[in-house]
Amino acid sequence: MTTVLVVNSGSSSLKYQLLDDAEQVLASGLVERIGGAGSIRHRGPGGEVTVDADVPDHRAALALMMRTCTEHGPQLAPDVVGHRVVHGGARFSAPVVVDDEVEAAVEELATLAPLHNPPGLLGIRAARATFPGVPQVAVFDTAFHATIPPEASTYAIDAGLAAERGIRRYGFHGTSHEYVSQEAARFLGHAGRFVVLHLGNGASACAVSGGRSVATSMGLTPLEGLVMGTRGGDLDPGALLHLLRTGMSVDEVDTLLNRRSGLAGLTGTGDLRDVLAAAEGGDERAELALDVYAHRIRGYVGAYLAHLGGLDALVFTAGVGENSPEVRARVVEGLGHLGPTLDPARNEARGRGARLVSPDDAAVPVLVVPTDEELQIARHALAVTAG
């Protein structure tokens, strides 16, 4: 039996999942508060355990994972390790086996993704040291979007500067958009023209045609596009100049855009459940935030409909997209003239797998497809090393 360990490494946390080649999850878990007094939550064949432990760094996090597996199962001897890496830049348009040179390239890309690439690199380094001889595969959030045509990936700024500094639309959430669009194609029996809405803490829209990404809402960085938990998405570049000219520093603007924007900026909380509850209670700021959130999404659906030349399915995924009938209703309401409509009972019904939430005769079917980035990373890791 071949097993794959999938590692999703954040700056102070590390998620892992062990899968076999039949795509069964053998174990999964999360190490938190790396850098000090941390803990592991591990789910294996014997159920879930939580253990506190000192976790000075990512290498210690993997050691803790190993120890926990030895004690509570399953036996951990992966044939390949797959890593989530956020930014692959212009260089990585597909998963790749990590060697020193790839590791150096991922490190260099940290200038483009200072918040996101360094933790991925920590995970890669720790895993290379922990599992010497085991192939490590880097799977990039940007790679699925490598097929976006130049007219959609080019920002209209000085071309020389853009080339020199790598400024173009890369897009993110690619592993999710790829997985979800493949599952949607399987569900529908054809890979047509889909708009996939990944609505989690981060959020992005993707136009997928024949299995390929042709447009997406995140750009050079994960700050562009839809309204998110704490990020605001699209913003007049002139607004940044205005803030910088009226006394804010670059660091303050950075904090504003990454942490004091989006739902959190509009309402005080970035958790969509809380925003929904507040709106229910008559809070006007929450109501406005939901309106802005849904309006932005509808604009992207319309834009992508224009680019795709037609729409064969609208697909919701991630925390909000999978779990909130209310947000789906707010989005799809007002899109009826473009084809997508909801069946209220189907939309309200809970479910686990890919499912239809539109009427059977909807002009454009609306689907909910639970995302599974770990599984997609495992598939890629296996495929790359099988060759």
Add this chain to the structure above:
Amino acid sequence: MTTVLVVNSGSSSLKYQLLDDAEQVLASGLVERIGGAGSIRHRGPGGEVTVDADVPDHRAALALMMRTCTEHGPQLAPDVVGHRVVHGGARFSAPVVVDDEVEAAVEELATLAPLHNPPGLLGIRAARATFPGVPQVAVFDTAFHATIPPEASTYAIDAGLAAERGIRRYGFHGTSHEYVSQEAARFLGHAGRFVVLHLGNGASACAVSGGRSVATSMGLTPLEGLVMGTRGGDLDPGALLHLLRTGMSVDEVDTLLNRRSGLAGLTGTGDLRDVLAAAEGGDERAELALDVYAHRIRGYVGAYLAHLGGLDALVFTAGVGENSPEVRARVVEGLGHLGPTLDPARNEARGRGARLVSPDDAAVPVLVVPTDEELQIARHALAVTAG
């Protein structure tokens, strides 16, 4: 006979037009190189004359205009003067008669529009001094967009900060979008759901429903939205942070966004005729620039179709929109599935007034409507002072 003088004042130039209440243009002209050795080009009943003269300031520009009118006609004794003012902020949602208090408010708004409001103010001050006792009416580029609903005008950033600093979508080119959508409604016999594309050196899209603006692509400043001559429109806010973090100053970023972006940034020239000629000659950068330009517009048409709930006409205006069949073709090509199509012969034919460029049976008519901001300002100036 009532006459209106319309003044459109730039930092170093001043355009004027004299109209009567039957909307006939009695005279028009342009004073250039204000601040030194300038000149006036004046067109009156006797044809066109050009005169060189010293023009130290905007007051001198108006004096030169007066002198030229006295010498070459027509007699200049306006009953009202209408001024183009770019930014009306949250305060001015309609044209207003200028008094000291209004003048002070326009001056304050210069923090939001540092490039655009100060020259308008110079024109107002010069005209108040030159025509004492004549009512001066300020007509704001932002005013037509005051009807945009909150979900489309709210940026998803910290709400307190946004309120404090006036950060929201205002939109520009409002006088043009209003005039053009009214002419389109007159042409079609109904004020339905239009997308108006104002494509000049600056460029913006506007969704108009029942005569009211419900969405537009420019935002807090004229930097957002479509690809323009020297401005790039939409850009990942993270790209600005990236540039600022990798060594560019705020001034350099400002210059990049205002002058080294858009068609100029992508090709070296911001004049669309030159870009078309270069593309014709096989220049790949020019071809890409046109692709980016048209792709961006199509995205907005799709987004506004979503917001409008349907589309009753697509309307082209301004320098590019009125004069370039090729750009219209590049935009409308690929939108056929949404309704708009072109009749190639109509699209190529030259014409002066509002005209149809789609087949008679097009699902969505496509119009060319020449804009006339001076006329619209004159109408507003007359209407405001008639009351």
